[in-house]
Amino acid sequence: xxxxxxxxxxxIQDVGRFGYQYLGINPTGAMDKYAMKITNILVGNLPTEAVxxxxxxxxxxxxxxxxxxxxxxxxxxxxxxxxxxxxxxxVMVNKNDVLQFHKPVNGSRAYIxxxxxxxxxxxxxxKSTNLKAxxxxxxxxxxxxxxxxxxxxxxKYPDHHHxxxxxxxxxxxxxxxxxxxxxxxxxxxxxxxxxxxxTEESKKNITTSSIEISQQSDRMGYRLNNIPLATSTGEEIIxxxxxxxxxxxxxxxxxxxxxxxxxxxxxxxxxxxxxxxxHSALAQAKAGDKIRFRISDIxxxxxxxxxxxxxxLQLQNACTFRLQEYYKRFAK
Amino acid sequence: MNKYLLPYTIFPxxxxxxxxxxxxxxxxxxxKEVINRFHQIQGDPIPGVIDVFPSYSSITLYYDxxxxxxxxxNSATAFETIKKILEARxxxxxxxxxxxxxxxxxxxxxxxxxxxxLHQFLIIKNITKEELIEIHTATIYKxxxxxxxxxxxxxxxxxxxxxxPRKSKPKMVAAGSVGIAGKQTGIYPLISPGxxxxxxxxxxxxxxxxxxxxxxxxxxxxxxxxxxxxIEYADY
Numbered sequence: 001x002x003x004x005x006x007x008x009x010x011x012i013q014d015v016g017r018f019g020y021q022y023l024g025i026n027p028t029g030a031m032d033k034y035a036m037k038i039t040n041i042l043v044g045n046l047p048t049e050a051v052x053x054x055x056x057x058x059x060x061x062x063x064x065x066x067x068x069x070x071x072x073x074x075x076x077x078x079x080x081x082x083x084x085x086x087x088x089x090x091v092m093v094n095k096n097d098v099l100q101f102h103k104p105v106n107g108s109r110a111y112i113x114x115x116x117x118x119x120x121x122x123x124x125x126x127k128s129t130n131l132k133a134x135x136x137x138x139x140x141x142x143x144x145x146x147x148x149x150x151x152x153x154x155x156k157y158p159d160h161h162h163x164x165x166x167x168x169x170x171x172x173x174x175x176x177x178x179x180x181x182x183x184x185x186x187x188x189x190x191x192x193x194x195x196x197x198x199t200e201e202s203k204k205n206i207t208t209s210s211i212e213i214s215q216q217s218d219r220m221g222y223r224l225n226n227i228p229l230a231t232s233t234g235e236e237i238i239x240x241x242x243x244x245x246x247x248x249x250x251x252x253x254x255x256x257x258x259x260x261x262x263x264x265x266x267x268x269x270x271x272x273x274x275x276x277x278x279h280s281a282l283a284q285a286k287a288g289d290k291i292r293f294r295i296s297d298i299x300x301x302x303x304x305x306x307x308x309x310x311x312x313l314q315l316q317n318a319c320t321f322r323l324q325e326y327y328k329r330f331a332k
Numbered sequence: 333m334n335k336y337l338l339p340y341t342i343f344p345x346x347x348x349x350x351x352x353x354x355x356x357x358x359x360x361x362x363x364k365e366v367i368n369r370f371h372q373i374q375g376d377p378i379p380g381v382i383d384v385f386p387s388y389s390s391i392t393l394y395y396d397x398x399x400x401x402x403x404x405x406n407s408a409t410a411f412e413t414i415k416k417i418l419e420a421r422x423x424x425x426x427x428x429x430x431x432x433x434x435x436x437x438x439x440x441x442x443x444x445x446x447x448x449x450l451h452q453f454l455i456i457k458n459i460t461k462e463e464l465i466e467i468h469t470a471t472i473y474k475x476x477x478x479x480x481x482x483x484x485x486x487x488x489x490x491x492x493x494x495x496x497p498r499k500s501k502p503k504m505v506a507a508g509s510v511g512i513a514g515k516q517t518g519i520y521p522l523i524s525p526g527x528x529x530x531x532x533x534x535x536x537x538x539x540x541x542x543x544x545x546x547x548x549x550x551x552x553x554x555x556x557x558x559x560x561x562x563i564e565y566a567d568y
């Protein structure tokens with residue numbers, strides 16, 4: 001597939017690059033791994049296959065060969081050759097079909113999965129783009145106009161002459177089903193090792209106020225516009241490991257949530273960690289959105305994550321079945 | 333009590349990562365223990381652990397929650413399972429690395445064009461450039477940890493005559509820049525915003541993706557800097 005027009009930040013991402021943090025290589029990977037997995041499952045891929053992650057405005061893509069694709073994550077109102085296509089459905093596209101995105105309906109990160117995945121070399125066992133290290137993914141950078149992403153040829157595709165076909169099944173779920181349907185998303189946190197450094201008032205503040213995600217937010221982290229928090233000790237933290245979802249307290253009392261491109265280590269107090277099951281909703285929040293925090297515990301966090309993964313497994317079984325049926329009946 | 337056992341705490345950093353911490357301190361013998369324990373875990377992987385890395389006084393492990401849970405006792409959380417395994421590992425004696433640490437010599441050009449903070453540095457520390465070079469190149473430093481950026485080595489400790497806090501505002505720093513922050517010295521592997529006081533630059537590629545040795549330095553390495561001229565830098 002060819003990039004006809006580049007998006008603001010479209011990059012190749014997968015579940016991330018693990019096992020190399022001892023060399024300072026940070027994991028990177030998709031911001032919303034849950035949405036990424038759903039999108040892959042829709043086209044019959046392994047959930048961990050590399051996808052294109054897009055922000056709005058997203059790129060315009062032309063297919064140079066038939067392909068089975070799906071669009072998931074944020075809804076950017078996708079169309080093929082000008083006809084709107086539904087979100088979270090597998091779509092069979094033909095050579096010369098043009099995929100584009102019109103407006104951000106909800107969410108902030110959308111994904112394109114292609115059956116069979118992209119023909120790209122691994123760097124340290126992953127296809128994720130490490131933008132800072134200029135390595136991995138497609139030439140270690142975001143996708144630009146005229147780039148050509150090689151796809152594996154489809155083994156079977158329908159014998160028809162019109163351009164694209166939306167397959168009649170969909171994923172009944174997306175990132176926003178994870179959290180309570182309140183106006184402001186409530187994200188569960190587990191207290192971090194330096195939680196006890198916070199004053200009682202600051203602890204209360206975290207769980208009672210709506211907090212705005214500031215404009216200084218990107219794939220590395222979200223800075224929050226919170227009422228400055230106070231600690232009872234100023235003892236420095238020696239640089240130590242952090243993870244996706246770690247909430248650090250900056251010297252000015254503001255919080256930062258570490259996201260997919262976070263560094264391997266950090267020297268700010270780790271006051272809390274957002275649970276994995278809520279990373280998807282977090283990754284789809286935009287600068288200017290408000291979020292709330294609720295204290296949870298490790299048991300609940302693990303349960304919710306397991307439930308989420310079981311849900312993916314069910315979806316995978318259902319999609320595998322539907323795809324097999326489809327190929328049998330309509331494709332040669 | 334096992335004589336090898338240093339006091340430690342194990343705590344979650346999220347629901348799929350834990351840190352085992354041997355105190356919040358920079359200390360050579362603790363760091364040695366951390367490095368040995370890190371090698372021990374790396375050499376005898378814990379099922380379900382997907383990433384393990386040391387820092388000054390702690391080791392962090394990322395794990396696949398579902399895999400750990402599958403291997404553990406039914407009612408136990410993945411965190412509890414990992415914690416138990418780590419506690420058992422800590423009772424095992426560490427194998428000291430018998431080989432001497434590798435000594436890596438690194439050329440540095442301390443000329444002003446490569447050292448945006450040098451002028452101010454010399455004024456504040458009240459030393460000459462020659463003295464700074466002599467002091468900075470005299471010590472054999474140890475890599476305490478790698479972090480922050482691909483291949484960024486935190487080395488120490490510098491002579492107290494050249495101890496200098498970080499800049500209050502980070503600036504863009506060129507790849508290869510050699511800096512000082514407190515008692516630490518380090519090299520920026522790639523262009524990045526950074527707050528360290530930049531006193532020189534090395535022509536060596538600290539991070540060289542696609543090459544056989546992509547990351548030049550390792551935790552535990554010994555490093556010695558040596559001074560080179562502008563011409564030597566250009567010819568390197």
